Amino acid sequence: MSRQPTAYSRQILLAGAAVLACWPTGPLAAQGSSFDRSRPPIVASPPAFTMPTVQTARLGNGLTIQLVEMHELPLVEVDVMIRNAGARMDGDLAGLATFTAGMLDEGAGTRDALGIASEVAYLGAVLGAGADWDNTEIELSAPRRTLVQALDLLADIVLRPRFTASEVQKQRDLRMANIIASRDEPNAVNGLVLNALVFPDGHPFHRPAGGDSSSTARLDSATVRGFYGRTFVPDRTTIVITGDITMGEARELLTARFGSWAQGGPGQPPATAAQLPAPVDRATTIYLVDKPGAAQSVIALARPGIERSSADYYAVQVMNTILGGSFSSRLNTNLRETRGWTYGAGSGFAYRPVPGPFRASASVRTDVTDSSLMEFKREMELIRDSLVTPQELARAQAYLALGLPADFETTGQMADQVGELLRFGLPFTYWNGYVQNVMKVTRQDVQRVARKYLDTSRMTIVIVGDLPKIRAGIDATKIGPVQVTDINGQPVQ
């Protein structure tokens, strides 16, 4: 069994192949058969990696098809992406987009929820639907031999969901129970409180994309149908297909199933950053959430981050890899590998079309909560106050740039990469410039973005732990006022 938290997942990489001019090169043969074990092998320039072509077609109703041929195995991945159908469009009903996505396969066409699940599995297919902040996505993976039947099911789910009142109620009750259970997870509570504090009421990120108990209680068949009707239209839909198929086949199969889907028009776009209330830029404040008897404290330090289209994107990626985005990063080296206070410490920027949060965090032993907090602060100050070493810069750049091909290996990964470009409006030539853009970042750039985005005098800090045991130590750090809050970020006492 595996129940692994994801502490060190790679940053999202979208890049093209290039031989790195700065990379040490040398033929393997030069090392001979008798060799000096004390000298590490020289790593040759990585082989050129050519991104496959992304083919494009458009149906009469505005639906777009993007396709990448991959004929290694008889598998096809079909991802339906509906733009502006994500949680940013929830309005005053947090969780509506993700709930609607989850309802799609709970009855559609001629089948009920169990009938769909049974048929999908019988076809050897896997089907999932969800929504992020921007889009709804329905993902299908099917063996080539059952693709036609699997696409029939997919079309039912996208075009003919039932949203019956009884199924909506069933899933609403289930979501309510899962929300209750998630409040037992110290990491989840930390994230909820942090988002509620960094983003003000009225900003979509203030509330969870998965909804809260009060918004969930208001979900019903009519609200779900309303959201579906407003957002699910072919002219805002792209179907990304990767795998053992050609554009000719795909166009014919999709035209037959999605060609008569009636156009819906541009609809209402999500608010731009300028139209949203600004994230809260407060003087450093520490918020404590009591978790009686907790064996560890979950510490997070946060600031408003950057949007994906920011000109600082590459410098921020390199800076964060050095600070907390890799195993050898400064935060992990300090808090785990030097002091043994945690199983892992890290940091990351959430990239969205409008700025998401920056978050640095770790689960630490209760009796070193205050000391750990000071080390987080010290590492952020250090990367602001002095240049990173040339070795750190080179390592972070190589880690980001050379890992590229592995992110295009499976049909699902390939579809995800195409989807990322679509989500952020980036061109398909984007990958070709990625490596160069990473390699252009200088030590000065790293320091500049650290200074710009890691202001330690203006951090929102959330700690979920055993309050009576950690309170005095946190007060004594004197790095900011201390406020006790409940699990929704509301002040207590």
Next chain:
Amino acid sequence: MSLSRTGGRSRLGALMVAVAVLAHWPTGALAAQLKLPYTIDTLPNGLTLIVHQDRSVPTVSVNVWYHVGSGDERVGRTGFAHLFEHLMFMGSEHAPYPAFDRMLEAAGANNNGSTTEDRTNYYESGPSTALPLMLWLEADRMGWMVNTMDSAKVDLQRDVVKNERRQRLENAPYGMAWDHLPGAMYPASHPYSWPVIGSMADLTAASTEDVKNFFRMYYAPNNATLVVAGDVDPANVRSLVRRYFGEIPRGPAPDRPPFPTFQHTRDSVVVLEDRVQLPRVYFSWHTVKAYAPDDAALNVLSYILTGAKNGRLTQPLVYDRQVATNVQAYQDGKLRDGDFGVIATGKPGTPLDTLRSIIDREVARLIAEGPTARELDQARNALEASQLRGLENVDAKADQLNYYYYYTGQPDYLAQDLARLRAVTAADVQRVARQYLQAPRVILSVVPQGKKELAATRPGATP
């Protein structure tokens, strides 16, 4: 249960579960695609090398299995195999700490390790040009690590592992169930009776001398298998492996502690109170080890119970009666023994006996009526297709080759694996359900604090 050195990137658990796979399409055409071509080779020092070529992307995966896990530990030193795994990243003679992680990151490669009851694995994956570096680093810690070990390294990783235990068990909702389940399931003299992560007291007791002795006993080339998969030339791989690993001396034949056979004579009931709001019940039955004759039928049974929304347990619990938020069944066949589990989480305030009686009733109905032909086909097709998807990923294939080789002696066991699962009949499913799931079991409840009345009881017992 599998533990990794770092939290991310581990997909071994998924592979363990995905072992059960079969084909039941009208023809065997899809099964014909399920192949893992390889070459196998043994060095004079006993190191086994398996190479699989896949040129779809210019990457390589190096995957080393040492045939030692928590099942080789002694009472009083539980958690040691996993602590040792952490120490393997603390430097070796030619690559002193922290060279291992830094050099791999500088080559664009990832790495990690993980420990189960039966084995410890280490892997690197990245650009194919990083292969010599990966092999040099793995060879150095296989041959030149023990003399660099000292108490400072042991103390540091001991603290890290204790934090890992806190993060996964003490500070995670329901986490302590995994501390209690092994001991409730296996007799105290059986090495599966303690969790892979071990106890805090035993972690405290581990010494530098223990580390050195463990290394000499288990970390020798003759107790390891090295898989290299990806965009490589097999002849070049063989020559690199001989260069880097060839001079590492063979070690002793590892000493495997004995373990008892056993049988549960009555249900054992365990109740834990935890800081949770939903009650959860764990059932565990004694079954068979991996690849024993009934292992395949038990895998199919687990799919029929909870593999999809229309599963025999999922449908009544989550859809029809709506008394549970989820339910999951698994056959966990290991090297020395095996167990079958069902885990179900109740809606707030639901007595776990309500879940138990539905589960018992549905299992009895399955035994009486057997699965339908359609249910069997659905299970076979779903499991077969998941195996096909596993072949998309080089890292997964490298681990699968090691997995098959260790448990069956054949790296390319895929075809037989499919055949044994395809051979499972409705009568087999009925028989293994009757034989194993109607025998005495462990019933472990995790209930909200102060809510012991929600705990599941023995059938027929008066609460």
